Amino acid sequence: MLFMHVTARERERLLLAAAADLARRRLARGARLGATEAVALVCDEACEMAWDGIPLQEVIDRARRVVAPGSLLPGVAGLVPVIEVEALFPWGTTLVHIDAPFAASPSPAPERPGAVRALTGDIELASGAAAGLPAANTGPRTCGSPRTSR
Numbered sequence: 001m002l003f004m005h006v007t008a009r010e011r012e013r014l015l016l017a018a019a020a021d022l023a024r025r026r027l028a029r030g031a032r033l034g035a036t037e038a039v040a041l042v043c044d045e046a047c048e049m050a051w052d053g054i055p056l057q058e059v060i061d062r063a064r065r066v067v068a069p070g071s072l073l074p075g076v077a078g079l080v081p082v083i084e085v086e087a088l089f090p091w092g093t094t095l096v097h098i099d100a101p102f103a104a105s106p107s108p109a110p111e112r113p114g115a116v117r118a119l120t121g122d123i124e125l126a127s128g129a130a131a132g133l134p135a136a137n138t139g140p141r142t143c144g145s146p147r148t149s150r
Contacts, residue, residue: 009086013047016040016043016044016047016085017044019036019037019040019041019044020037020040020041020043020044020045022037022040023037023038023040023041024041027071032070032071032072032073033067033071033072033073033076034073034076035076035079035080038067038071038072038076038080038102039080039083039101041066041067042063042066042067042083042098042101043083043085045062045063045066046059046060046063046083046085046087046096046098047085047087047088049062049063049087050087050088050089050094050096051087051088051089053089053090056089056094056096059087059096060096060097060098063083063096063098063101064098064100064101064102064103067101067102069102069103072102076102077102077103080101080102081099081100082097082098082099082100082101083097083098083101084096084097084098085098
């Protein structure tokens with residue numbers, strides 16, 4: 001059995017690469033991406049561009065074009081206003097801050113994912129339940145009496 005010791009940063013980078021690989025596989029079969037996969041893909045590409053020595057501003061500009069707007073599930077672009085990832089450039093580690101990483105979707109969703117929508121009209125709760133239940137107080141205090149301290 002082979003054991004490999006990795007730092008916390010290396011472990012995070014490997015996890016990011018695995019999530020980005022999942023995003024690439026989904027895109028290859030025509031599936032659209034959720035926020036997690038889309039962010040992982042942009043971060044992975046930014047880290048790889050940094051590793052290749054591409055200047056910071058060019059990394060930021062190119063990172064905004066990694067995921068096409070039509071490749072996202074509805075509402076994802078609005079969920080992620082900014083992406084930040086530490087990337088290793090030839091001169092050292094730098095925080096890559098990507099504003100508006102996803103262009104607006106061609107058909108914007110009217111709501112964000114997870115939105116709660118109320119139905120119109122009346123909603124009957126517990127339909128068919130008994131109108132009343134018998135209740136009896138079997139405790140040491142009578143109903144409505146103030147609590148006494150002990």
